Amino acid sequence: MTCDLLLRDARSVARIINLAHRFNCRCTRIDASAVSGATTASFAFDGPAVALTRLRAQIDRILAYEAPAGARLPEGTP
Amino acid sequence: MNGAQVAVAALEREGVDFIFGYPGGTIMPLYDALFNHAVRHVLCRHEAAAAFAAGGYARSSGRVGVCCATSGPGATNLVTALLDAYMDSVPVVAVTGQVRTDLMGTDGFQEADVCAITQAITKRNFLVDDPNQIAATLAEAFALARSGRPGPVLVDIPTDVLKAQVTEGAAPAPPPLPAAVPRAPDEAVRAAVAQIRAAQRPVAIVGGGVRAGGVEAFRTFVALLGLPHASTLMALGAADPDDPHALGMLGMHGLKAANKAVQRADLVIALGMRFDDRVTGKPDRFARGAAVIHADIDATEFNKIIPADVILHGDLRDTLEALVAELVRSQVPRFDAWAREAQELGGPLPSDRVAEHVLSATDVLDRFFAAVPPEAIVTVDVGQHQMWAAQRAHPAHPRHFLSSSGLGAMGFGFPAAIGAQFANPGVPVYAVVGDGGFQMCLPELATLRRYGVPAKVLLIDNQNLGMVRQWQELFFSARYSATNLADNPDFAAIARAYGIEAFAVADPRAADATIAAFIAHAGPALLHAACHPTENVWPMIPAGMTVDDLMEARA
Known part of the structure; x- marks a missing residue:
């Protein structure tokens, strides 16, 4: 599963990595950079399908809690 | 105005009437701003209790509960109650002091990275490094706590930021943030x-x-x-x-x-x-x-x-x-x-009631719930008494029955009752607690006493960590490891030492009269019910099983 995210809070990168670990998923790629107050982050995860689904839902919740500035870029999903 | 005054003004703008907390070094500027302020501070005797009280306030009222603590140990003591609020979707805002900005990251005295610690147990947290951002950050924290699925938000403010003068106008009123509410198609x-x-x-x-x-x-x-x-x-x-x-x-x-x-x-x-x-x-x-x-x-x-x-x-x-x-x-x-x-698939609740001369916890709770007024708010702690109460209570509204449900945090029930009483001053409030959980928050008797809070405590004392004991009996070959509390203190004497009226009952024949006197008492009170030590909670579906495996009695 891949996720390309625009994060308001750079600390969410760490939160997402911790969540992946907790959900028994493996983070296979992380690219993150800070651009004018926001952070673009690109992740790739491996793991059981059900765990990836739960992880995706939790990531969406993190983005929602970052609203109103939170936004998601077009992404590639499994 | 300094940052602390701006913070308190922001709390007032959000309609905060009470803030539950415990002072300490880095949060002192906030306490100075709270001195004689319309936003009243309630001094609890432990930060965990303050946060549980904020949760009880929020659960019983639907309004945002607010707690505060100093940096380091003060902030970390909030953690369990913040997770409790997160698990049960309770709107709470926690304000913590932080060490001076120039000390952050130096392992300074009472320094803790509370934002890192609470990242997984709050909807969001904020470290405010600019006094001009305090008002806007608190507005966002409150909006986030109460919007969508409610939950806790923490705002961490270094002590120098609390002391600093706000330069961009005095306490600017930020515009209300829109709360996005999804709608089922x-x-x-x-x-x-x-x-x-x-x-x-x-x-x-x-x-x-x-x-x-x-x-x-x-x-x-x-x-x-x-x-x-x-x-x-x-x-x-x-x-x-x-x-x-x-x-x-x-x-x-x-x-x-x-x-x-x-x-x-x-x-x-x-x-x-x-x-x-x-x-x-x-x-x-x-x-x-x-x-x-x-x-x-x-x-x-x-x-x-x-x-x-x-x-x-x-x-x-x-x-x-x-x-x-x-x-x-x-x-x-x-x-x-x-x-x-x-x-018709149901039937009478099974129970383990024993001999007639021994007080049964389920009997006490049956009588108690028959006697409490219908508008009462009942909080419970965690364990057997919680389940017995949940089986028997008939609350008028979900905000009248407060339980640490998702987290199951012992020590919740009593401080939550204090918070609920502050939120609902005219309503009778009862905490039903066990002898294990009550001992995690005994000093809050001082909070009851100081503020004359009329909340009452019904203590179901079976001299055991009863739920764990029950599982040991049923699933661990009756090896009772560290669950016996037969050396409990004299709870009624402790209550009286704090200046709280205490009632006690050990004989079932006296139960109705004692419960009636306890309920009729005008102020805060404790009722100590000395109950049989091995009564179990039935029915029970063992963990990971289904209703087909439902147990109604010991095998």
């Missing part, structure tokens, strides 16, 4: 109604989501259909107390009718609930023959445990109103016959 509502019309044995399960303004809509929905309905621990009180189709609590220690009806259902209508493992037991055997309609405001919950056939993503009240509107567009189905059948 019409197509999904029509699909749900089609499922309801096609069902023979539908059962609604209502969960904690109903607490956020959905109670009347829920009652209207189930009454319209004559629908049998079960409740999670979080939603007890959602049903009208006179509703004949209410099956009671579902789950591990739920009522037989509720568990069996859900297992026989051909349609489960899950309303603001999250299929917790204490409800489902073994998910792949839970309600095996049922289609599932799942309504929730948090999309994260869909298909997390139990797959849904129809998803209704939105505010529960809006969703229920949309379902009712769609149902009445043509003939409304009625399920009264099935509801009566579902009710």
